Amino acid sequence: MKISDNNRIEKEARKKWGETNAYKEYCGKSKGYTEEKYAFLAEGMNDIFAEFAVCMKNDEKPDSENTQNLVKKLQGYITENYYTCTKEILSGLGQMYVLDERFKHNIDKQDAGTAEFVSNAIKFYCR
Numbered sequence: 001m002k003i004s005d006n007n008r009i010e011k012e013a014r015k016k017w018g019e020t021n022a023y024k025e026y027c028g029k030s031k032g033y034t035e036e037k038y039a040f041l042a043e044g045m046n047d048i049f050a051e052f053a054v055c056m057k058n059d060e061k062p063d064s065e066n067t068q069n070l071v072k073k074l075q076g077y078i079t080e081n082y083y084t085c086t087k088e089i090l091s092g093l094g095q096m097y098v099l100d101e102r103f104k105h106n107i108d109k110q111d112a113g114t115a116e117f118v119s120n121a122i123k124f125y126c127r
Helices: 003-017 021-030 035-057 065-081 087-099 102-108 114-126
Strands: none
Touching: 035 065, 035 114, 065 087, 065 114, 087 102, 087 114, 102 114
């Protein structure tokens, strides 16, 4: 991801969530992040989405134990690197993964339908 992309995303995030505790926590955690660090973290997220795609290809269900463990892994990754990812936040992310075409397109690079699979797995996890 280019710095210009990060700047655009940063402005959008600040506008939507700038007053939230999660956004403030993110600002503190990411204060020293370099472009390389952001790229590394994005790759880590993509690796998790790739694991979801494997589950989907193996005909696992969104509520399977393996898939649910991946949801926990995703939640932990976000918490460790960005902000405390509560179930409420995670639920919102799950919706965004399918409703925002940018996220859906990126996640579906793993395999068509991955975003919907992840969203459904998150929905089950957060219920």
